Amino acid sequence: MCGCTGIGQTTPSGAGPAVPGSPPSGTSGGAALCCACPADRRISTNGNTNYVPTTFRSSSYSRLNKAHIAIVRTATAGSVTITKTFSLSAANGANTTTHIATATTAITDAMAAWEAAAASYKVRIEQPGCSPQDLTIKYVASITTSNADVSVSVDNTPAPTPSSNVAHGTRMTLYLNGTGNVSWTMIHEVGHTFGLSDEYTYNRPAATPAPSLNYKGASDPNQTVTLSTSRIPPRPATSFAFDNATVMGINGNTTYPKYLFHWISIEVDALLRSEGIIAVVKVV
């Protein structure tokens, strides 16, 4: 695709004669990516095992992050764009126009909120033979009618309702009459569609030792977040309790630590590897 070969390319030991570029399956068609070459692909990654293993969620639980990822680069800059498609349907009395419109706006705003938060960070690529590149992180929501990455059930069940939730990263139920405002709720739930975990434990009081999350990175060091061991009063012991002071941990909180973007470095790293490039990729 780029008409450029072998930049920074190394051959793994035992891999046979040096052949520039990635295998023919790579989108570059067998030539390693040049420093400013773009790349893109579909992703479908279980965040529960690949991004954020937790001690309070079974490793067999899948939280798929289905999306399209694309990098566009100049010599020292560029962007990484995450595009996720959503389809919406109305349930339990939700209006097919006004309530769907409310949810659609919430999705668009939520992706914009993640992009605004990501403006504090960059994904840095250090590709062998190239200058370091700091990529701006972009999120794009696309509304579609079929084969969406995330199907959203917009539910107008009167309060009290269950909590809005995302099953397995791909099936969201948005309860319009739930606690909390719809805008923040969508930001949090969209976080789950990226494969991110809740930062609170379930069914308090929880077991000892304190439950924890382990945020993996590509070249970033793993980061462990430890939650508290006891329920937060006045919530009943059997209910969920909100805990870590981030968008994934406390109702209404809008703090986005750097580690919430580590998954993007993991995916950029994997994208580059699919093109035959072994680079240092981290969030800075």
Ligand SMILES: [Zn+2]
């Ligand atoms: Zn949640």
